Amino acid sequence: MTTIDAREIPPVQRHDEIHAAFHDLDSGETLTIVNDHEPKPLFYEMQAEIDSFDAENYEVEQRGPEEFVAKLPKE
Template sequence: MTTTTLDVREIPPQQRHPKIHAAFEDLDAGESLTIINDHDPKPLFYEMQAEIDAFDADNYELEQRDDNEFAATFPKQ
């Protein structure tokens, strides 16, 4: 499986979701997008689950690497 990584910690908060959605849209089926964030992206998970049919919520993964680093993997069906 091919994974694209996007570190959004330096992106202003109001620009993060549009960049993440654009990166996810560019993926092919079976690929995944891993975002590196400074907090648990739970709201983004719910947003994608509700709005994006190609998001494979069952295989979503979250790893907390330290207090200010979370790696969330969003697979595409």
């Protein structure tokens, strides 16, 4: 499993780095991201643009006021 703490990445670079890490996954693997807000825009972007994104099995959990953990599975 690959995990990225997006809170450590400048906001303008976050989606590019997350997309690159997702691209490097093998089929059946999951990218976990830790974010400071619910990553709904990222979810919609990946759902629309990445055929291998398994949107049905996407999960997000709020662990604190500024900590959201999202699991982005690859088909």
